Amino acid sequence: MSSLTVRGLEAGYGGVPVLWGLDVDLLDGALTTLVGSNGSGKTTFLRSVMGLIRPWRGSVVLDGLDVTRLSAHEKADLGLVLVPEGRQLFTTMTVLENLEMGATVRRARPLMRATMDEVFAMFPRLAERRGQQALTLSGGEQQMLAIARGLMAKPKILLLDEPSLGLSPRVTMEMFTAIRALRRAGLTIVLVEQNVQLSLAIADHAYVLAHGRVELSGPAREVRELPAVRAAYLGAAE
């Protein structure tokens, strides 16, 4: 059982507030998506939940444990893993080394070989390129590697930040298929996406952010049908 409860989260950069007190609950084994326009605070939310930036106020509770003040690597140790926006691969290292680094946390280390076989089965193209420097991969392959690297940590909760950014429509579809497969395998996932239509299509639950606040939330299917959402996001996405 994994659960993440965020209460009253406030955070920002250099004294400028971005998040104005967010409440977010994740359901175990569900795919939750956070949507919203640029600058609505989606990425800041993920970064402050992870501890990459220090929250000003509020709490982040993982499986009953208050982890608000822990640093990112300590949270990773507890099973909270973020696949960051723009991939942030270790570009000077090989595919294999990137995956090995993914399996840094104590829980994942002994299982490294087995997990690697799993991700290679999921992304066979990575297996072909295992000796190559990450820098030399195509955009789609890099995104695969980023997700694969996250999976190597044996996450309890996987946070995905804009996995379709910069990808062609065909590769984007591939990516979403993979995410859905992970969801089906029982992994708890948070998906932050600009592609609102696609993410609402595969998500169980959705939060709509605007100006650093939760504007509305509910089952993805219902959120998708709301006229306001259709007008604001889906119209634009088409």
Next chain:
Amino acid sequence: MNLGALLPSAIDGLLLGFVYGLAAMGLTLIFGVTRVVNLAHGQMIAMGMFVVLAVASGAGLNPYVGVLLAAVVGLAAGVVIYVVAVDRVINAPELTTLLATFAVNLIIIGTATTLLTTSPRAVDVDMGALRSGGVTVLGTHLVAVVIAVAAAGALYAFLFRTRLGKSIRAVAADRAAAELMGINSRRMLALAFGLGTALAMTAGALLATLFSFNVLSGGTYETKSFVIVVLGGLGNPTGALIGGLIIGLLEGVTAVVIPVSWVPVIEYAVFVLILLVRPRGLLGSRQ
């Protein structure tokens, strides 16, 4: 101009280049991982010299025991410097970290000058010499090359073969991403600082077996390290080693054709030129 000096000078320069390269590797490793230009680098080189002095003249042991000890002391000293002076400002603008390490430099110079004085020192090591024709290669220089190559090799094995070493490379490539993977980046930064300092002190220790020195001798080697590091690409250890060889060779060869005192002019001109034309260095990758 007498070209009879060309071969021996080129050989001398090349051999010395290995030691220069080793020192520069330390500087470039620290920069590559932590993005800090370590202004205490030269002083750590000087401290390496004094470890050898203490071991050889103080304790009466083989000077090469001092070289080994310098590496160990350097590792510890580097970690301490990181924790005390750098960690708090690791994300601050360059000026801050530059001055933090400069402060460390002042502290070490001040203390060392008081305790050790600036008197000239020398460690007398006789490892014989190879002589052939007009070329004389001192044993100490050969041993220094062997140790420098071994140290560089050990560093590479560590960075590319061990999980800890790869974690350091991961932090160098992307500190935030490394954190997300559960790597304690502060620990890796401290370790990188320690390793870089260990290399600097090892290089200093080797220099002590070649030349005389005093507490303030690090300065020359520090600026030389800057030149080499830029030549090889800032943050690139292989580049630093090759840059060291290039500078060593350049020094040796140019000294034959122009007055020796003009050599630094050439060196620094090359330095500025490389920064302007190819700031990533001769071997630096375009990122």
Next chain:
Amino acid sequence: MRGMRIMAAAAAAVLVVAACGSGTSSGPKTLKIGFTASQTGAQELTSKRQVEGIKLWADQVTKAGGIKLKDGTVLTPQLVSYDDESKTDRVQALYTKLINDDKVDFLLSPYSSGLIKAAAVVGEQNGKIMVTAGGADDATMEQGFTSIYQVYTPASQYLTGAIDLMLAMDPSIKKIAIVNEKDAFSTGVAAAAKPYAASKGLQIVVDEGYDTGTTDFGPIVNKIAAAAPDAILGGGHFQDGQTFAKAIFDKQVKAKFIALLVAPPEPTFGDIGAAANDIVGPSQWEASVAYDAKAAVAANISWYGPAVADFTAAYNAAFGSAPSYHSAGGYAAGLVLQKAIEDAGSIDPAAVRAALDKQDLLTLFGRIRFSTDAKTHGKQTAHQMVYVQWQAAADGSLSTKVVWPEAGRTAPIVPRQ
């Protein structure tokens, strides 16, 4: 600003030697003498020797009851000094402080020509008399100064004498290498040696300079080896000279004659063992050249101060080592000042200046007389260099022998093996 004054006052007595005198009825006056010393930096070793010489002089004067003037005043010397860090930057500020805050009566010099140049400007500006030791630069004494007096033999004579010595040893020598440190003193020495060598029909096959602080002499020695000269002349100060000698030895460069500045007369030059063997060095003074009262009579000048043997013994007792020429130079600077004050009968600058201008003495340091020509006022004109050579005894142990001038020599010069 008040803080600054308090600070200056607190700093007034960094180094106070000899506080109380012998208590005559009129009460002793203190004679304040100021200078900077290089407690750190490149000149540290030699500066320390010079300061020890100055201290010994002040101690002995104090023990003897001070400097007694004709009018019954007794002066006890008090030394005030600051660390100049071997850098010219702060020398001027420190000398200004000595003159204006510490109100010293007379100045002695720092060690090394570069520092003396900077200090002399301030002394001259303030009309203070400065006796210099530890500086042989000719150019400094050709700046039109009126109150600066040089105890050392000028730099221009360091290597010209060595060239004479070399040719006396082996007239067949033709090719020489001149390699000097690029500082005021050594550059001056080399500049004087080059035309002199040419005038003797010598061919300069290597002419190189190296930066202060150089430790790697590989490139220079390789050049010398390739040019295969008969003799090598040059050097600079202690550390580089010693390192240079060692590099020449390591690379087995054959040269019949090697003369280096400053380093060889220092006892610790012998630490490099066989590399020191047969190396010649010009020296301002050697203990074995025993100037004495008899020689003074012969030259028809007056003798002043202790005998060489007494000085050496007292120095040994005070500092636990034999004095080098830098030590004797410091001591001599004190003597010269003392004699001038006694002759003048006061500490009035004009009177003391007149006494110095007239001075012609033989001391343990040798003969001392200053130029009174306006262009070169204060430049040393009488003091003679001596030349030492490191020689191995039958048992292989090394020591320095005086090889020139003939009068004071303890061994004949030998060609380098």
Next chain:
Amino acid sequence: MLRLRGRSRPFLPVLLLIVAVVAAVPLVTGNPSMREELFFMLLLVTLATSVNVITGYTGYVSFGHIVFFGLGGYGAFWLMQALGVHFLVAAVLGVIPAVLVAAVVGAAVLRLRGAYFALATLGILEATKAFMTNFDPAGGAVGLSFNFSIYAQYGGAKSAAELAYVFMALVALAAIAASYLVRHAKFGLALMTIREDQDAAVVLGIDPARTKVAAFVISAVFPALAGAAFFFKNGIIEPGSAFDLTRSIESLVMVVLGGVGTVAGPVIGAAVYEWLRGFLITSPALASFQLTIAGVLLLVVVLFATSGLVGVLRARFPAVREWLE
């Protein structure tokens, strides 16, 4: 930001008045040793204030800024010694080589960012120093020195020293005024925009290349004038004291000590730094540990008081906040 730009308080006149009054003290009391100390302090104020324009306002860490001090010093010294030019004329002409180097080399190296720029300035300094060490027309390693009689035309060495002092004080005041004007003009805003985000500056219609070079040139002028005064008074100039890397870094230390990117910061930083150093170096108990103590203090400031003394004062005493920029 907006409040900072307001000019409700006569900050500049007050700051200039304080510096001028302090500078006048040794002239009135006729205390030469205080004059020597203050000369050095005013020199450091000039160096720190100037480097702050390029490092504090614009965000480019100039490591080798002392090169302009040396170039100005050499230029003026040569004119005086070889051609007998009067000091005041020589000092002004001596600015030319410094400005040329700042404009030509500056245009090239200012394309570099971060550590690369810092290292490039270090390289320029060392290259210049190495060149001058070997350049015999300028005396090479030995440098140049005056014949003492040169001071006769100024009424003797003493009044020459006073002339140099007054000149130095005026240069320091001019540097402070320039620093203030730069910061408050539109030009200063452009510099700070470049510091925060160079790409955004372009969008706002700022030409970063030209703006940066202009700032670099301004920051080169005053050190060059200071160099002329310093070496005129010294009577000798040599590469070691003209192009001293340590002095270069020290001026950055003063900027940080006082407060990066402020007008008063470099002034306060230089004064405190030199006072402290003078105190340490002449204190019998502390002299031998002066560098260690200086290092520890610097480290404390860098780690714990990132906004420098100006920042501390502003935070502690709200009353002075309006008066300190």
